[in-house]
Amino acid sequence: MAKKRVSRGSVIINKQEKLKAVFNEIKKDISEESFKNKFKEMFPEAWDRIIRKYNEYEKITKPNKSHPMPEPEKYLSNLYKTNIEKYKSS
Numbered sequence: 387m388a389k390k391r392v393s394r395g396s397v398i399i400n401k402q403e404k405l406k407a408v409f410n411e412i413k414k415d416i417s418e419e420s421f422k423n424k425f426k427e428m429f430p431e432a433w434d435r436i437i438r439k440y441n442e443y444e445k446i447t448k449p450n451k452s453h454p455m456p457e458p459e460k461y462l463s464n465l466y467k468t469n470i471e472k473y474k475s476s
Contacts, residue, residue: 392442397461398432405465409473416474421466422459436461 398404408425409416426433436458443453456464 392439392446397436397439397455399435401465404429404432405469406473409469416470418463418466422462425462425465433458 404425408421408428411428412420412424440455440458440461443455447453455461
């Protein structure tokens with residue numbers, strides 16, 4: 387029986403460009419919640435892709451085992467936390 391795998395490709399296509407666009411939109415209110423809301427508003431297709439990838443991992447992961455992708459909301463939180471300093475200064 388073949389091993390099940392998650393579809394190939396990035397979770398977010400052109401991630402850096404999208405992050406830059408979101409941070410440029412929310413220059414005044416750079417909170418985590420405003421980032422998440424603006425990202426979902428500006429890039430609904432990317433948000434859907436994050437959810438689809440997460441669901442793929444959930445589907446192929448055995449019960450009581452973990453997989454490398456965090457939940458979709460946590461994924462956006464991680465994006466915010468890892469990129470805020472880079473875009474705050476620019």
